[in-house]
Amino acid sequence: MAKGPRRTVSLLMGCSFFALIGSVAMAQDVPIVQPGAPGQVSRTLSAEDAARIAHNRYSSDDVRFMQDMIHHHYQAVQMAELVRERTNNPALTEVAGRINASQADEIAFMQQWLRERGESAPNPAEDHSAHHGHGGHGSHGAAPTMAGMATPAQMAALAAASGVAFDRQFLELMIAHHAGAIQMVEDLLKRSGSAYDPMLFQFVNDVNNDQKAEIGRMTTVLRQLAEDPRLGLKAGFADAEQASRNLTLLANLPKPAGFFDPENPAGLPMPLPPKGEGAAAAERSESASNQEGQFSKRGPFLNFANTDIAFSGDLMAVGNYHGFNLFRVVQNAQPQLIASVVCPGGQGDVSIVGNFLLMSVEQTSGRVDCGRQGVAERVSTDRFRGLRIFDISNPQQPRQVGQVQTCRGSHTHSIVKSDERSIIVFNSGTSSIRPEEELAGCVGPVAGDDRTALFRIDVIEIPVANPERARIIDSPTVFADDASGRIAGLWQGGNHGEGTQDTARTDHCHDITVFPTGNLAAGACSGNGVIFDITDPRAPKRIDAVSDKGFAYWHSATFNNDGTKVLFTDEWGGGARPRCRVQDPLTWGANAIYDIVDGKLEFKGYYKLPAAQNETENCVAHNGSIVPVPGRDIMVQAWYQGGLSVLDFTDSANAHEIAYFDRGPIDEKHAILGGYWSAYFYGGQIYASEIVRGLDVLALQPSDQLSAAEIAAAAMADQGLTFNPQQQFPVKWPDHPVVAQAYVDQLSRANAVSTEVLQPLTQALTRATASVDGGTKDAALAGQLQAFAGQLTSSQTDAATTRRLSALKAQLTAIAAKLS
DSSP states (O other), X not given: OTHHXXXXXXXXXXXXXXXXXXXXXXXXXXXXXXXOSTTSOOEEEOHHHHHHHXXXXXXHHHHHHHHHHHHHHHHHHHHHHTSTTTOOOHHHHHHHHHHHHHHHHHHHHHHHHHHHTTOOOOOGGGOGGGGGTOOBOGGGOBOOOOTTOOOHHHHHHHHHOOHHHHHHHHHHHHHHHHHHHHHHHHHHHTSTTTTOSHHHHHHHHHHHHHHHHHHHHHHHHHHHHOOOTTTTOOOOSSSOOEEEESEEEEEEEOOOTTSSOTTOTTXXXXXXXXXXXXXXXXXXXXXXXXXXXXXXXXXXXXXXXXXXXXXXTTEEEEEETTEXXXXXXXXXXXXXXXXXXXXXXSEEEEEEETTEEEEEEOOTTOBTTOOSSOOOSSSOTTBOOEEEEEEOSSTTSOEEEEEEEOTTOOSEEEXXXXXXXXXEEEEEOOSOOOOTTTSTTOBOOOTTOTTBSSSOOEEEEEESSOGGGOEEEEOOOTTOOTXXXXXXXXXXXXXXXTTOOEEOOOSXXXXXXXXXXXXXXXXXXXXXXEEEEOXXXXXXXXXXXXXXXXXXXXXXXXXXXXXXXXXXXXXXXXXXXXXXXXXXXXXXXXXXXEEEXXXXXXXXXXXOOSSOOOTTBOBOOOOEEEEOOTTSOEEEEEOBTTOEEEEEOSSTTSOEEEEEEEEOOSOSSSOBSOSEEEEEEETTEEEEEEXXXXXXXXXXXXXXXXXXXXXXXXXXXXXXSEEBTTBOOOOBOOSOHHHHHHHHHHHHHTTOSOHHHHHHHHHHHHHHHXXXXXXXXXXXXXXXXXXXXXHOOOSOOOHHHHHHHHHHHHHHHHHHHHHO
C-alpha cells in the first residue's frame, strides 16, 4: 500500500514536467540561431523555419530515389510495349503484361508521394532523354544511365529485333534492368536516415521482393530459349544433373574421412530452432526449417573446403582448409589415397619441392601445433599464420619440419627457384595485419609510416638441409611509385568512372605465377596486373602494370607455353557470389588476355564462361592451367559452380570455348560455397578439386575443335617432374608422328594447306607411328617425310600458320632421321 501514492506522485510530476516542456515549445522567446560558414553572419530563424528544418520524415536521398526510380520504371514500360508487335511467345507476353500493370501503378504512386511532399515529380513521358535510357531526374537535371538501364544503342537494337532474337535480347536486358532496381534499393538503404517514412520503406521492400521474383521467372524463360545444356541442371549434392561437351568424367572421389562434417557433408546452412516451446513448436519445426529465412547464416568453426593441387611424379597433393590429402595417380585409373594430414588454418594452398610440401596458412585460428581448437586470444604464441613446411620423404607419414610466420599470413605462395642448397618462395598475404605484440615488425596501416606490412610481398628462403631455419629475407615494396618512391604507387582503390567496376586497392598480390626460364613473373595484385623481372629471384622488380575498368579483384595469372601471353582472372565477388548470371556483364568476373611485347602488357581480349548460372551458384573466373597441345594456346579453367571450361586463346583477341563439364547447383534453394577451385592438366588427364564434392578426374574427347592427335600429343608433353599451381615451365614434345599429326590437323582445320597435300601426309604419318613405336627403320618412308617437309607451303601468312608450318617441318625432319 505504501507504493501506491509514490507512484501517483511520480506520474503527476511527470505530467507537470511534460506540460512545462509543451508550453515552452509553444511560446518560445529565446532566439533560434543558424550559423553560417566560417566568416559568415549567423541568421535568426522563426519557429516555423526551425520546424521545417527539424522535419525529417524523409531525406533528399529518398526524393532522389523516387525521382530516379520513376525514370527507371518508365524504361521498363517502354521495353514491354515492344513485345506485342515483335514476338508471339506467350511467356514474354505474360512478362510484359505484369510489367505494364505493376510499373505504371508504381510510377503513379511515386509521383503522388513526391507531390504530397512538395517535391518535383518527373513525368518521363514528356522527358525526351528517358526514351534513350538517360532518365532525366526532375530538379536534378539530366544524368547518366542508372543501374541496369539499357543504353540507347541497346534500346535501338531491341526495337529492330524480332522473333527469338528479340525474346533473348528482351529477357537479358529486362533481367539486368530489374537487377539494377534491386541495386538502387540496396544503395538507398545504406544511406543514413533513408526510408524512415513507413510508406516509403514498405514500397522499397515491395520493389526489392517483386523484382527478385520477376528475375526468377524471366531467367526460367530465358533458359528455355537457350540451347546450352548447362542451363537449368537439377540440383543435388551427390546426384546433381551433369552436362558435358568434349569432356568425360572418369572418376569422382568424395572427400576422405575427417575432411567433412559427417552430419552435414554438403555444408548446408543449419536450420534455426522453432520459436516457442512444447508440442506446438515441435510440430512447426519441420516446416519452419524449410522456409525462407529459417536457416543460420553463420559458418561453422572448422572449414573443410578443398583448395589447390600440386603434383610430383605420381604423387598428388590436394589442399584443404583443414589440412591436405596425398594420392598416388595412375594413368586411366582412379587416384589412390595414401595419407590424410589434419592441420587446420586455411586456405591450404600447396606446393611440392623435392621432399618438401609447402602449405599456406592465413586464418587467425591456425595453430603452431596443427591443433583443431583454434586460438581465442588476440595475441598468442600458439597462433600460426604463414608458410608451413612438411617433410614428405615418407608420404604416408608427413612431418612438419619448419614454419615461417608472416604479418598477413599466407594466402598463396610461389616456388621461384630451388637447388640443392635452398628454395626461394614468394609469399602473398592478403589478410589483416597481426599485432606487433604477436610478431615483431608487423606495422599496421598507419598513415605516413612506410614500415607498414601493406604494399609488399615476402621473399622467403628455405635452407634445404635445415628447413627449420627458413625465414623472410626481404619484403620489397613492389608497388612503389618509380618517381616519388611512395609505396602505394599503383591503383588506389575505387571505381574508374561512371559504369565501371569498383576495383580493390593494390596493397598485395593474390597470386604470383613465375615463369623462370623467361625470368618473368605475372602478379595478379588486387587492383593491378603486374609483370616482374625475376632475374634475381631474391629481388623482384616491377617492369609493367596495367589496370582494367571492369576488374574488381585481380586474382590469378597464367602464361601460355612460350611465355608470350598472360591470362589474368578477375575474382569479382570473392568467389562466394553468383557472378555468371544472365544480367552480369561479360567483361566482369572474366579473364583478360594480354600479349607480352618487349616486357610490356598489351591488352587483347576477354573470355567469360558463356553459360549463365543461377542465383544459388557461386561462379567467377578461377584457377586453371595450360593444356599442352602443340601449336595452340589452350587452357582448362575452374569456374566454381559454373563448372570447368576449356578455352582456346591462340587468337588472343578471340578466345572461345571448346569443351566443358558442369553439374547442377549443390542445393536448389540455398547458395552454398562450392564448385571447382582448381583444374589442372597433368599426365594426360584433368584433375579438378571440388570444394564440397571432392576430387574429379576427367579426360578430353576428340571433336571438330580438338582432334585425337592433338589430345594424344598433349599427353606426350614433358611437363617436368613437378607441377605447382603458381610455377610454369615451357613443356616440350617428343619428335613423334602423333605430334606432327597434331600440326597437320590444325593446318587442315584452318584451311591453310590443301587436302591434296595433307591427306597423303596423314597416311604417311600413320605408317610412321607404327615404325617409331616399334623401333623399326624404314628408309623409303623417311624419304617421303623429308620430301613433304621440303614441299609444305601455305598461302596464309598469319603468325599461327607460320609457326605451325615451321614446327611441322621440324617434326618431319626429325622423324625421318629416326626412321633412316
